Amino acid sequence: MAKISGRLGFKDGxxxxxxxxxxxxxxxxxxxxFSEEKSVLFAExxxxxxxxxxxxxxxxxxxxxxxxxxxxEKDEFSFHEMMTHLPLFSHPDPKSVLxxxxxxxxxxxxxxxxxxxxxxxxxxIDPMVLAVSRKFLSTATSFDDARVTxxxxxxxxxxxxxxxxxxxxxxxDTSDPMGPAESLFQxxxxxxxxxxxxxxxxxxAQCECMWIHLNMISDVFACCADIFDxxxxxxxxVPSYPCGQIGFLLAGKGPDIILRSPCRTPSFQSHLKWYxxxxxxxxxxxxxxxxxxxxxxxxxxxxxxxxxxxxxxxxSRCKLPSFLGNIFATHDSTLQTVGNGDRTE
Amino acid sequence: MAKISGRLGFKDGxxxxxxxxxxxxxxxxxxxxFSEEKSVLFAExxxxxxxxxxxxxxxxxxxxxxxxxxxxEKDEFSFHEMMTHLPLFSHPDPKSVLxxxxxxxxxxxxxxxxxxxxxxxxxxIDPMVLAVSRKFLSTATSFDDARVTxxxxxxxxxxxxxxxxxxxxxxxDTSDPMGPAESLFQxxxxxxxxxxxxxxxxxxAQCECMWIHLNMISDVFACCADIFDxxxxxxxxVPSYPCGQIGFLLAGKGPDIILRSPCRTPSFQSHLKWYxxxxxxxxxxxxxxxxxxxxxxxxxxxxxxxxxxxxxxxxSRCKLPSFLGNIFATHDSTLQTVGNGDRTE
Numbered sequence: 256m257a258k259i260s261g262r263l264g265f266k267d268g269x270x271x272x273x274x275x276x277x278x279x280x281x282x283x284x285x286x287x288x289f290s291e292e293k294s295v296l297f298a299e300x301x302x303x304x305x306x307x308x309x310x311x312x313x314x315x316x317x318x319x320x321x322x323x324x325x326x327x328e329k330d331e332f333s334f335h336e337m338m339t340h341l342p343l344f345s346h347p348d349p350k351s352v353l354x355x356x357x358x359x360x361x362x363x364x365x366x367x368x369x370x371x372x373x374x375x376x377x378x379x380i381d382p383m384v385l386a387v388s389r390k391f392l393s394t395a396t397s398f399d400d401a402r403v404t405x406x407x408x409x410x411x412x413x414x415x416x417x418x419x420x421x422x423x424x425x426x427x428d429t430s431d432p433m434g435p436a437e438s439l440f441q442x443x444x445x446x447x448x449x450x451x452x453x454x455x456x457x458x459x460a461q462c463e464c465m466w467i468h469l470n471m472i473s474d475v476f477a478c479c480a481d482i483f484d485x486x487x488x489x490x491x492x493v494p495s496y497p498c499g500q501i502g503f504l505l506a507g508k509g510p511d512i513i514l515r516s517p518c519r520t521p522s523f524q525s526h527l528k529w530y531x532x533x534x535x536x537x538x539x540x541x542x543x544x545x546x547x548x549x550x551x552x553x554x555x556x557x558x559x560x561x562x563x564x565x566x567x568x569x570x571s572r573c574k575l576p577s578f579l580g581n582i583f584a585t586h587d588s589t590l591q592t593v594g595n596g597d598r599t600e
Numbered sequence: 601m602a603k604i605s606g607r608l609g610f611k612d613g614x615x616x617x618x619x620x621x622x623x624x625x626x627x628x629x630x631x632x633x634f635s636e637e638k639s640v641l642f643a644e645x646x647x648x649x650x651x652x653x654x655x656x657x658x659x660x661x662x663x664x665x666x667x668x669x670x671x672x673e674k675d676e677f678s679f680h681e682m683m684t685h686l687p688l689f690s691h692p693d694p695k696s697v698l699x700x701x702x703x704x705x706x707x708x709x710x711x712x713x714x715x716x717x718x719x720x721x722x723x724x725i726d727p728m729v730l731a732v733s734r735k736f737l738s739t740a741t742s743f744d745d746a747r748v749t750x751x752x753x754x755x756x757x758x759x760x761x762x763x764x765x766x767x768x769x770x771x772x773d774t775s776d777p778m779g780p781a782e783s784l785f786q787x788x789x790x791x792x793x794x795x796x797x798x799x800x801x802x803x804x805a806q807c808e809c810m811w812i813h814l815n816m817i818s819d820v821f822a823c824c825a826d827i828f829d830x831x832x833x834x835x836x837x838v839p840s841y842p843c844g845q846i847g848f849l850l851a852g853k854g855p856d857i858i859l860r861s862p863c864r865t866p867s868f869q870s871h872l873k874w875y876x877x878x879x880x881x882x883x884x885x886x887x888x889x890x891x892x893x894x895x896x897x898x899x900x901x902x903x904x905x906x907x908x909x910x911x912x913x914x915x916s917r918c919k920l921p922s923f924l925g926n927i928f929a930t931h932d933s934t935l936q937t938v939g940n941g942d943r944t945e
Contacts, residue, residue, distance in 0.1 A: 269626065271628075278630070278657065278658060279629065279630040279656065279657035279658030279659070280627070280628065280629055280630070280658060280659070280839070281614065281627070281628040281629075281630075282625070282626070282627060282628075283616075283625065283626040283627075283628065284624065284625055284626075285623070285624040285625070285626075311624065312623065312624035313623060313624030313625060314624070314625070330811070333887065466675070466839050492837060492843075492844060492845050494625070494811050494842075494843035494844060494845070497839075498837075498839035498844050499837060499839060499843055499844015499845055500837050500839070500844055524888075527888050528887070528888055528889040529887045529888055529889065530888065531888050531891070533885045534885055534886075534887060534888070536882075536885070537881075537882040537885035540878045540879055540881075540882035541879075542678065542837075542873070542874045542879060543869075543872050543873055543874055543875065543876050543879070544873040544874065546876070
């Protein structure tokens with residue numbers, strides 16, 4: 256494995272993300288002591304991607320893959336708690352869990368908090384990500400849990416080779432659809448995940464930023480509304496991700512699944528810093544401009560109705576759009592002229 | 601008014617915020633055409649602060665005061681809709697509204713959508729901010745509404761000189777507590793706002809970022825829980841603000857005020873891009889680490905109880921802490937070692 260020469264993104268004591276997928280904006284973190292020499296803990300190229308870990312001044316250790324921040328020790332909990340506990344607490348009794356990607360161990364840590372889970376399989380194509388995370392991230396803690404099996408393989412191939420109807424929950428903790436995660440944003444992959452779920456199973460997949468990639472999110476939803484019985488978008492805040500926001504696609508196999516409301520509550524609530532049952536419900540309440548775009552595809556929850564989770568599912572015919580190839584072409588323009596302030600009441 | 605020499609923050613076709621109040625992290629926006637010459641529309645020093653407007657590549661025109669982004673045309677709606685409609689839709693019949701600061705016109709635009717409002721007073725110390733906003737921001741639209749009175753004065757003095765019990769709603773749309781807005785973060789100012797409200801009145805004040813300034817937010821809440829009958833924290837997302845998150849202090853004068861749930865609904869919903877009644881309620885659902893810190897002071901809303909907005913108010917004795925002076929000394933450390941992944945269920 257070659258050392259990375261001319262490390263991308265470091266300059267004058269700061270690390271700045273490359274901004275190919277979010278042009279025109281850039282987030283930067285100060286290095287501890289503003290010193291590249293002292294703060295860069297690891298920088299090599301694996302068979303799949305460049306991997307960098309550095310100590311930041313305010314965000315703890317930071318994992319960077321192909322120039323993009325994957326996690327910081329300071330704020331990773333808002334992502335990993337939500338990505339894990341949204342599907343697991345929406346399922347009445349998850350026993351078998353598959354994690355796609357997730358080599359940094361954050362989702363694994365949260366899954367292992369659930370005593371009902373009997374078996375966790377983590378499929379990450381790149382063993383170096385796991386090795387580096389174990390060594391440098393205080394947040395990567397559960398790789399040695401007796402319930403865990405680790406597989407290094409392309410997850411799309413892994414699922415195609417597997418037995419259908421195996422998992423209660425699949426969590427797709429992927430990087431962005433460039434580089435090794437590209438195959439994990441194809442419609443075929445959502446079909447594979449659907450086939451691999453047991454009846455009553457739930458998928459939760461990283462689903463990008465509503466401010467930048469709403470066209471892509473909408474395409475993914477149109478596609479998954481065809482494949483699954485219910486889909487919904489949940490949102491969380493992560494300061495070190497573009498725009499400070501990232502969303503999740505939740506999708507259920509079976510007619511009676513409620514995604515927007517937990518059916519169990521955490522006995523380990525005192526260990527959580529972000530998730531609680533109210534946060535679960537609130538994360539599915541979307542800003543009006545997002546609601547307007549996703550409403551045709553997502554599980555609608557009429558919160559003003561009586562206690563029961565009344566819902567309707569909409570299906571849209573969808574020609575499995577090649578949304579991946581269109582990411583850059585269809586760069587969203589949320590920038591619109593705002594109403595002229597006319598009194599419209 | 602002097603031109604600004606050596607304009608702060610521009611380099612190589614990008615604008616970067618100065619990061620005094622959020623050390624170790626930096627947000628940058630590309631200039632349109634990566635050209636400082638073509639994209640900087642205005643850069644002068646007023647009697648109170650430096651004022652810059654530039655055209656960005658992706659975020660429309662951007663207003664910068666003393667090196668800090670105040671708004672971009674792309675994302676301002678998530679801030680201004682929430683800051684305005686949270687207090688106005690929590691009030692049964694707001695007729696008289698005071699806007700403190702808000703010279704960019706965003707809050708004013710949203711207030712003017714409410715037909716029930718009969719009089720709006722906007723007090724901004726700096727006339728140049730209004731002039732520049734009218735000229736360069738497409739989002740600044742309602743300065744000429746017949747109901748609007750504009751006053752250029754320090755808002756703390758304005759309120760001290762005013763008649764008590766005048767306003768139904770006061771919105772404090774201030775910049776950060778450095779420079780001209782400093783007096784607007786003092787306990788005395790919250791006392792003045794309380795005195796200036798009618799019985800049943802509501803204040804909504806800009807209240808910083810939970811990821812960076814939770815100690816300060818907690819101090820403000822302890823202070824306001826003594827002054828007002830109810831306080832609550834609401835959160836929204838703004839990509840161009842630090843960490844992509846900013847919060848609001850909502851505070852009510854009178855025992856029966858419900859802050860967390862609207863008592864009216866927008867007849868102009870189709871003109872809104874962020875706010876709706878569900879978003880109103882969800883914005884008060886806080887991540888566990890914020891809930892833990894603010895729970896002693898804020899209006900608790902038992903959402904699992906029956907329809908009525910059951911609530912309890914807690915009061916904390918508070919010695920009017922000098923939280924302003926402590927911003928930097930008490931820099932929050934949300935960075936904690938995460939649980940070790942032990943099975944705790």
